[in-house]
Amino acid sequence: MSFIPLQPDAPLGTPGLPHERSDAARNRERLLCAARELVDEFGAEALTMDALACKAKVGKGTVFRRFGSRAGLMMTLLSDAESEFQRGFMFGPPPLGPGASPADRLVAFGEGRIYFVLENGELLKAAGAATRNRFDVPATKLSHRHMEVLLREAGIADPWVMAMSLTYALDPERIVDDVRVRGISPRRLTDSWRELITRLLKAS
Numbered sequence: 475m476s477f478i479p480l481q482p483d484a485p486l487g488t489p490g491l492p493h494e495r496s497d498a499a500r501n502r503e504r505l506l507c508a509a510r511e512l513v514d515e516f517g518a519e520a521l522t523m524d525a526l527a528c529k530a531k532v533g534k535g536t537v538f539r540r541f542g543s544r545a546g547l548m549m550t551l552l553s554d555a556e557s558e559f560q561r562g563f564m565f566g567p568p569p570l571g572p573g574a575s576p577a578d579r580l581v582a583f584g585e586g587r588i589y590f591v592l593e594n595g596e597l598l599k600a601a602g603a604a605t606r607n608r609f610d611v612p613a614t615k616l617s618h619r620h621m622e623v624l625l626r627e628a629g630i631a632d633p634w635v636m637a638m639s640l641t642y643a644l645d646p647e648r649i650v651d652d653v654r655v656r657g658i659s660p661r662r663l664t665d666s667w668r669e670l671i672t673r674l675l676k677a678s
Contacts, residue, residue: 505530505540509551518596523547552597556613559590563620576628577675580621584644584667587617591646592653592660598646617641629678636674643670 508530512521523544527534541547563583568574570582591598618637625633625640644667652658 501532501536502540505532505537506551509547513551513597518548521547548597552594552613555590555594559586560613560616562586576624577671580624580628580640580671580675581668583617583621583624584640584671585664587644588649588660588663588667591644591649595646595650595654598650614641617644628675630674631678643667 505526509521509526512525512529521544523534523537523541526547527537530537537547541550562570563579563586565571568582569578570586571579574582618641621640622633622637625636630636649663652663653660
C-alpha cells in the first residue's frame with residue numbers, strides 16, 4: 475500500500491529537461507517555505523495566493539500554476555505531515571500499526587489523529603473550508619478506509635457507515651474548537667474516543 479498525498483503536484487517545466495525539473499523543485503520548496511512563514515507569523519487565514527506571491531516575490535500566476543488553488547496550496551503544506559501519519563498506521567509499530575487487535579488500533583488511530591489535528595489544525599480547517607467536499611480528499615478517504623477495515627475485522631455489521639460516523643467524530647474544526655475555544659483538554663478528547671470505541675465494539 476502506498477502513501478496517498480492530500481493533493482498531487484502538477485509538474486512544471488518542459489518534460490525531458492532535468493535542469494528545469496530541478497528548478498521547479500527548488501521553486502516549489504521556496505514557495506512552501508514562504509507559505510509556512512506566513513502561517514507561522516499570521517495564521518492560516520492570512521495565507522492567500524496573493525500574499526504568498528508577494529512573500530515569495532513571484533507573480534501570482536506562478537503560484538496558481540504550482541498549486542492550482544488555495545485549497546491545493548493548503549493540501550500540499552499538509553502532505554508531508556499526512557504521509558508521516560499514514561506511515562504510522564500502515565507500517566508502524568503496534569498499537570497504531572499492524573500487530574495489535576482492531577480495537578487497540580482504532581483507539582490508537584483516533585488518539586493519534588486528535589493530536590495530529592491539534593498540531594496542524596489551522597491548516598486542516600483552512601484546507602477543508604477551501605475544498606468543495608473535504609471527504610473526497612485522498613488522505614481522508616484513506617483514513618476512512620483504514621477504519622472501515624478495522625471495524626470489519628472487529629465484527630461491525632456496517633463498517634463503511636460506521637467509519638464515516640467516526641470520521642465525523644474526528645472532524646478537525648470540532649476538535650480545534652473543543653480545545654481552543656471550549657477549553658476541553660486533549661486528554662479528555664482521547665479518553666472520550668477510547669470510551670466510544672470500547673463501547674461500540676463491546677455492543678457489536
